[in-house]
Amino acid sequence: MLRVIVRRLLQLVVTLIALSALIFVWLRNLPGGPVEALLGERATPERRALLIKALGYDQPILVQYGKFMQRVLTGDLGNSIRTGDPVTDVIARAFPATIELAIAAMIIAVGLGVPLGYLAARYRGRLLDNLTIAGTLLGISIPIFFLGYLLKDVLTQDIHWFPPSGRISTGMDNTSVTGFYVLDGLLTREFDASADALWHLILPAVTLATIPLAVIVRITRASVLDVLNEDYVRTAEAKGLRHRTIRGRHILRNALLPVVTTIGLQTGALLSGAVLTEKVYNWGGLGTLITDSISGGRDYPVLQAIILLAALVFVLVNLLVDLSYAFIDPRVRVR
Amino acid sequence: MSLLDVRDLSVVFQRRGERPFTAVDQVSFTVEPGQTVGLVGESGCGKSVTSLAVMGLLPKRGNRVTGEVLFEGTDLLKLRPDDLRDRRGRDIGMIFQDPLSSLNPVIPIGVQVAEVLERHRGMDRRKALREARELLDAVGIPDPDRRLTEFPHQISGGMRQRALIAIALACKPRLLIADEPTTALDVTIQAQILTLLKQLVDETGTALIMITHDLGVVAGLCDTVNVLYGGKVVERAARHELFARPRHPYTHGLLNSVPRLDSVRGERLHAIRGSVADNIPWVEGCAFAPRCDNVVDACLDGPPPLEPTASGGDLRCNNPVSEEVAVP
Numbered sequence: 001m002l003r004v005i006v007r008r009l010l011q012l013v014v015t016l017i018a019l020s021a022l023i024f025v026w027l028r029n030l031p032g033g034p035v036e037a038l039l040g041e042r043a044t045p046e047r048r049a050l051l052i053k054a055l056g057y058d059q060p061i062l063v064q065y066g067k068f069m070q071r072v073l074t075g076d077l078g079n080s081i082r083t084g085d086p087v088t089d090v091i092a093r094a095f096p097a098t099i100e101l102a103i104a105a106m107i108i109a110v111g112l113g114v115p116l117g118y119l120a121a122r123y124r125g126r127l128l129d130n131l132t133i134a135g136t137l138l139g140i141s142i143p144i145f146f147l148g149y150l151l152k153d154v155l156t157q158d159i160h161w162f163p164p165s166g167r168i169s170t171g172m173d174n175t176s177v178t179g180f181y182v183l184d185g186l187l188t189r190e191f192d193a194s195a196d197a198l199w200h201l202i203l204p205a206v207t208l209a210t211i212p213l214a215v216i217v218r219i220t221r222a223s224v225l226d227v228l229n230e231d232y233v234r235t236a237e238a239k240g241l242r243h244r245t246i247r248g249r250h251i252l253r254n255a256l257l258p259v260v261t262t263i264g265l266q267t268g269a270l271l272s273g274a275v276l277t278e279k280v281y282n283w284g285g286l287g288t289l290i291t292d293s294i295s296g297g298r299d300y301p302v303l304q305a306i307i308l309l310a311a312l313v314f315v316l317v318n319l320l321v322d323l324s325y326a327f328i329d330p331r332v333r334v335r
Numbered sequence: 336m337s338l339l340d341v342r343d344l345s346v347v348f349q350r351r352g353e354r355p356f357t358a359v360d361q362v363s364f365t366v367e368p369g370q371t372v373g374l375v376g377e378s379g380c381g382k383s384v385t386s387l388a389v390m391g392l393l394p395k396r397g398n399r400v401t402g403e404v405l406f407e408g409t410d411l412l413k414l415r416p417d418d419l420r421d422r423r424g425r426d427i428g429m430i431f432q433d434p435l436s437s438l439n440p441v442i443p444i445g446v447q448v449a450e451v452l453e454r455h456r457g458m459d460r461r462k463a464l465r466e467a468r469e470l471l472d473a474v475g476i477p478d479p480d481r482r483l484t485e486f487p488h489q490i491s492g493g494m495r496q497r498a499l500i501a502i503a504l505a506c507k508p509r510l511l512i513a514d515e516p517t518t519a520l521d522v523t524i525q526a527q528i529l530t531l532l533k534q535l536v537d538e539t540g541t542a543l544i545m546i547t548h549d550l551g552v553v554a555g556l557c558d559t560v561n562v563l564y565g566g567k568v569v570e571r572a573a574r575h576e577l578f579a580r581p582r583h584p585y586t587h588g589l590l591n592s593v594p595r596l597d598s599v600r601g602e603r604l605h606a607i608r609g610s611v612a613d614n615i616p617w618v619e620g621c622a623f624a625p626r627c628d629n630v631v632d633a634c635l636d637g638p639p640p641l642e643p644t645a646s647g648g649d650l651r652c653n654n655p656v657s658e659e660v661a662v663p
Contacts (some may be wrong), residue, residue, distance in 0.1 A: 230436065231431060231433060231436040231437040232436065232437055232438055232439040232440070234392060234431070234437070235431065235437045235438065235439075235499070235502070236439070237392055237423070238390060238392060238423055238424060238428075238429040238431075238503075239423065239424035239450065239451040239454065239502065240419075240420045240421060240422065240423030240424035240425060240451070240454060240455065241420075241424070241450060241451070241454055242420070242454065243420075245450065245454070249439075249442065249450070250439055250442075253439075253441055253442070254439070254440070254441060328441065329440075329441055330440070330441060330486040330488070330489075331440060331441075331486070331488050
């Protein structure tokens with residue numbers, strides 16, 4: 001087991017190094033850049049040359065990359081070109097916001113998706129099943145930004161059920177401990193702050209959850225249909241076990257194996273979906289940071305760091321999924 | 336009163352847009368306490384569907400079950416689903432064909448045995464596991480303590496079937512239904528499992544319905560045999576009677592097609608010609624008529640009735656094999 005983990009972590013390092021090189025070259029070949037953004041269009045060539053030299057962009061790209069990696073290894077990701085703040089600080093502020101949003105979305109997607117998928121399979125071909133299938137099709141195909149603005153318009157402008165944007169009401173005097181506002185409120189016993197943050201969290205989380213929810217419903221449904229036909233479910237029925245026991249111990253336990261894999265793969269969808277969702281609800285997480293860093297003059301250091309972090313999160317979550325698999329399914333357990 | 340009295344049991348499968356198919360056609364048979372009864376026939380003759388109908392394990396949709404299944408006088412077909420659930424596993428146990436797929440792959444063997452004890456005998460997990468250990472020991476699984484925590488893929492095929500037998504007999508049911516319990520096993524293991532079943536049935540006094548296509552299994556185990564063809568009982572007889580004097584041409588053909596060690600070298604094996612696909616519907620005549628060597632005109636004039644024979648059995652045939660030309 002330990003050997004598997006170590007091997008996977010080594011693979012992760014190689015992946016990240018390759019990815020960092022790719023991003024580095026790719027970003028620097030995008031049209032526009034920090035120099036144009038900082039100096040504007042009418043800057044004199046002399047001033048431009050001076051800034052390019054000051055930022056080190058006149059050196060060969062390999063040298064630039066080498067210096068970047070050297071600093072990364074010492075834990076220094078550089079400073080934001082836009083604001084001048086250290087990249088680590090900028091990201092540390094935005095990261096918990098996005099993770100809080102992603103976790104909330106995943107709770108909705110799994111908490112709603114698994115029961116719905118189970119019921120659709122159980123009542124296959126009936127009204128509930130057909131409605132669910134139609135719903136998942138809509139959920140997969142509706143663009144996130146469209147759904148986001150729609151929900152926002154109806155539920156925050158027409159009827160004021162939810163706050164339109166932000167993570168917490170202005171004037172809410174909350175203490176930040178972890179950066180996860182809902183959790184912070186519970187830790188510091190500022191329950192009003194917790195509730196307020198949760199209230200802000202619901203709409204963005206629902207928006208972000210639609211695609212993973214639709215995927216999880218479909219996978220669960222297909223998987224439960226498979227398991228329902230298994231001989232061991234018939235054995236369980238022949239034992240006269242209660243419906244509850246058969247559902248939990250014999251059907252869902254087996255049917256959820258593919259769903260767990262899906263959860264890992266959906267992390268990618270969550271991270272990319274977060275960019276759009278955060279824009280719509282002005283969330284102030286990594287998604288907002290990434291859009292601001294691109295439109296605000298290609299903030300190379302920040303962009304590099306965010307993309308690498310996203311890759312790191314994705315690979316780690318999938319590593320966790322693979323490891324959990326070994327615990328759930330005895331057949332894949334490694335000696 | 337018989338332990339189990341199946342009367343005119345019919346199962347019709349009907350899927351939307353398809354013609355209804357009668358898998359079991361007015362089958363009647365009885366099982367006395369402690370008796371071993373065989374249901375014999377080839378694939379598709381309705382023997383498994385019969386057992387699933389008795390257990391109430393057929394899919395909820397797409398079929399119609401009629402007739403009566405009287406277990407100690409109670410019609411199981413009329414019980415509410417929850418009441419039937421209370422009886423399954425407690426009064427009637429069942430073991431299936433494929434022991435690997437019949438066990439849950441992600442749950443330890445011990446729990447799979449224990450849960451039926453928890454359900455029907457109100458034991459807590461600790462007590463049920465202790466009892467499960469005894470049961471595994473009783474069905475001849477070596478090192479039962481270790482097996483409790485092992486998973487189905489970690490033990491052999493024979494042991495899996497033994498575990499399933501332990502599950503089925505855990506609550507000391509009065510009836511055990513075994514649906515081709517040896518088909519998926521090696522020949523040497525088959526013999527062990529049959530010996531075990533025979534021994535357990537003798538010890539506990541449990542009645543047994545043995546569903547099989549293997550006449551060898553019947554010969555070693557059953558008191559009475561019901562031969563099914565095309566969803567109907569075509570012959571019923573005591574074991575010795577059936578093997579000594581098979582009357583129905585189908586039974587005769589089955590016995591004749593068993594290879595014998597004492598046959599003359601080079602002699603061709605007898606086979607029943609045609610296949611189940613040649614069957615005609617029972618309403619038009621005897622379903623076996625197209626494959627039968629003894630066919631007469633009356634066979635195509637509607638279904639022959641099931642009539643008692645002189646030797647105490649029942650026979651559904653217009654022109655049975657005469658007792659003289661029976662298997663040597």
